[in-house]
Amino acid sequence: MPISTTSRSPPVLDFSAFYGSDAAAKQKLVAQVRECCLHNGFFQITGHRIPSSLQEKVMDCSKRFFDLSLDEKTKISKANNSYNRGYELLHSQILEEGTAPELKEGLYLGEEIPSSHPYFVNKKLNSGPNQWPTGIDNLEEFQQTTMTYYASMFELAKDVLAAVALTLDLPEDYFGSFVDGAVAAMRFLHYPPQPPDSNERLTRGVGAHTDFGSVTLLLQDEVDGLQVWDRDVEQWFDVLPVKGAYVVNLGNMMQRWSNDRYKSNLHRVINKSGKERYSIPFFFNGNPDYVIDCLPNCAVDEPANYPPITVTAAILGGYNDSYGRAERYKQTEAGKAATKRVGID
């Protein structure tokens, strides 16, 4: 059954056909993925290979981390290093111009890259050792679960990219040299419920934004809050959590790479549920030195819209914009009042 392009929530696709031996089923899956990439770059997948027991364990790690005292969490502040690992306080980012700093806290994680590794020595994108919360119970289990989950997500992202390659009539391993030596960023995110007196127009868990990388794979808990912008009817639509599924979306790098054929779509989070919300996005950035240049079959009748750019330059451009906005906001009178009212800076 074809997916309706007017469908308002990202369709749930059974990804198991990617791994199966039924060529027709795989072709059908690829066609569905293609349609989503062309429409708004969002879909959800079940039938992947991440065990639900691992998903539950990693969510549990995330909740245990955020339950620590602020003092324990700030010991491993992201400000301790320049490679994006560690704890980020509430109100650190503004992705949407004109809104208040975001109501979320996060733990930024990635592949464990020791200080002897050439990526660390040469200051490659987001590369270095993780910061671990030494005050957490059962630290060894926390580290092991987190890194096992990271490795499994890396494999899943590779498979999703292979499916995307097939949608463009490229070989399944087309993205091989992009994936080799790739860096990815994983975040444990916690969205406290919005305070009842908060200005709903301004308060965001995450403001409207597009992601910067190639693909993002998001695990949500059972609390809703994620919304995707629908250009056709100019409205936000909820992405209601589907147990065990990943929300997949294409980032700006993929839109640029595909010469704007595939879409990197606006999304945001507003946690109006009254409950704590947890999610774990996995951003696949790619090999830092890889050069993003218009994909084959994407500039057939039209010229390429963009010059080539390295993965590093593409990702860093996006970060600088959003953090600069948060700092500038906090210097304004409105910003000072808003951050003081909620009591945390």
Ligand SMILES: O=C(O)CCC(=O)C(=O)O
């Ligand atoms: O937490 C979510 O549901 C989405 C988070 C997100 O869009 C992001 O971190 O880029």
Ligand SMILES: [Fe+2]
């Ligand atoms: Fe996002």
